[in-house]
Each structure stands twice: as C-alpha cells, then as structure tokens.
Amino acid sequence: MKDKVLKLKSTVxxxxxxxxxxxxxxFLLLRxxxxxxKQDETVTAQTLIDSFEKDSEAKKTIEFQGKAFAESFxxxxxxxxxxxxxxxxxxxVGYMQKDVDINMNILADVRxxxxxxxxxxxxxxxDNTFTVDVRAxxxxxNVESSSSDQSPAQQTELMKDYQIKDxxxxxxxxxxxxxxxxxxxxxxxxxxxxANVETKPYSGKEASEGTKxxxxxxxxxxxxxxxxxxxxxxxxxMLDSTKQLKGLEGRYEFVSLDDITVYQNTESSYYxxxxxxxxxxxxxxxxxxxxxxxxxxxxDKYYIDKMNV
Numbered sequence: 001m002k003d004k005v006l007k008l009k010s011t012v013x014x015x016x017x018x019x020x021x022x023x024x025x026x027f028l029l030l031r032x033x034x035x036x037x038k039q040d041e042t043v044t045a046q047t048l049i050d051s052f053e054k055d056s057e058a059k060k061t062i063e064f065q066g067k068a069f070a071e072s073f074x075x076x077x078x079x080x081x082x083x084x085x086x087x088x089x090x091x092x093v094g095y096m097q098k099d100v101d102i103n104m105n106i107l108a109d110v111r112x113x114x115x116x117x118x119x120x121x122x123x124x125x126x127d128n129t130f131t132v133d134v135r136a137x138x139x140x141x142n143v144e145s146s147s148s149d150q151s152p153a154q155q156t157e158l159m160k161d162y163q164i165k166d167x168x169x170x171x172x173x174x175x176x177x178x179x180x181x182x183x184x185x186x187x188x189x190x191x192x193x194x195a196n197v198e199t200k201p202y203s204g205k206e207a208s209e210g211t212k213x214x215x216x217x218x219x220x221x222x223x224x225x226x227x228x229x230x231x232x233x234x235x236x237x238m239l240d241s242t243k244q245l246k247g248l249e250g251r252y253e254f255v256s257l258d259d260i261t262v263y264q265n266t267e268s269s270y271y272x273x274x275x276x277x278x279x280x281x282x283x284x285x286x287x288x289x290x291x292x293x294x295x296x297x298x299x300d301k302y303y304i305d306k307m308n309v
Contacts, residue, residue: 066175073171074134077114079114088106097181118136120133120192132171134168135168138165140164170186171186206262211262223254226248227250228247239296252280255277255278257276270294270295273293290309
C-alpha cells in the first residue's frame, strides 16, 4: 500500500482575503470619520446662521427703539418757551447724559412747538452708539409784542400767528441693555435733496379709440365705486374677486375722470394711465390723482389685475 502524498495548500487566497477585509475596514472607518466631520461642519454652519439671524433681529430692535427715542427727544428739544426755561431743561434731563450741559440763551419772548418728528437715517459709530437723522416740523410763534400782563384770551389769539419750518437734526444715541440716552449736542444738518431722476414716460402701442372709450366707461364706474363703495362692490371689477380691496368709503368723493391713456400689451391685456379729480369731504378741497392700472379683458369684460400710483 502506497503512502499518500500531502500537498501544501497555497496561502495566497488567505492573504488576498485579509487585504480585502482590512481595506473594507479602513474604508468604513474613514467614511465614518468623514461623516462625523461633515456633520460637525453642518452643525457649525447652522449655529453661525442662527447666531447671525439672532444678532440681526436684535440690531433691528435696537434701531427701531433708538429711532423712536431720538424722535421723542427731538420734539422736546425743539419745543421752547422762553418763559419756562427751567421746565424745558428738566424735560431734556430725562434724555441726556449727565455731563452734557445744555446752556442755551433762550429769550423770554421765544416760543416754538415741534409737532412732528421722523427719523430717516441711522448710522452706527461703534458697537453700541449710533446717530439718528431726524426731520421735524416746527411752529415758530410770533410773540414779540406779548407781555405778561396780557389776558389768556389775548395771548391765545396771538399764538395763531406762526410760521412752520422744517428742521433736521443729527442726534447721537447710546444703547446699553435696551436703554438709551443722548450722548452729546444734536447737530443741525441740511435736509436731504430729492433724488435727481428723470422719469421716462411709458411708451407702447396705444389701443384703438373704440377700446379706449369702452375702458373709459369702465374706469369711471370703478372709481365711483372705489371712493364710495364697500369691498364687495369693488370686487366686481377685480380679476381676482377673492382679494378684498378696501376703498375710501366716502371719505373722499369722485369728481371727474380728467384724462386716460390706454396701451395694448397683448390681445387681452392693457396698461392704463388714469388722471382724475376727487374732493375731500371734510374741507371741500379738490385734489388731483393718478393711477396706473393693469387691465385684462375676459369674456368681453374688463377686469383690474393690478392698480398702483
């Protein structure tokens, strides 16, 4: 009987298997680490976004409250009565830092009254200080000939004699923990000039005379309802009747449609410029108005899509 010869098995497949196994382990490990870092980056980015939004909202709140504070101060600062200088200075103390000395030489016959103030520009000068530009309307009373021995009725009659002036101030404001104070003297500044922009008239293909006459009739009917009717009546003229448009409800009265220009954009859409006159029901003053309207023809009827000035 012959002895069996044992053959040695090759270890190459085992080595290849180990290499593949370790490669897979390393791949999974690296992928896991990458996911962790990627997740961390996402979390960090979201944290930064949340922090930025929070800071932005906080800054808006400070600006809103600081502007109101500056407007209130402006009204007090520009309202003077030479016969009550002490009361005037006491009013300002509630707004200003203690080291700001308001040393004003107010003549006894001076009287002014600020009756409106609107902040229109905020400029940050540091993390917690900014300036507010405020435009105020001020009555300057003529009290030159008044004297202390005049009766209240005579003084009241005299106070009707005044001029209204615009006054612009730049006011320095400090914010701390949601509280505000004026940090220095307000500076008188020139009013801002209006924008120097040359408007170009709308140009396009004008609609036919027949179409213009039809649209003119619709516009007259609409504006009569717009100035006197309720939202339900106005919605009859709107392309989207579900949108409630509130009119003037008789506060102003429609007088006449003075001019109309109709441009045809497409077969069923039009751009309409309307000039009309209305009357203030309180004082009877007639006031011109102009509207620009996007009009749509649907089933031989004209409906308002958009309306603006």
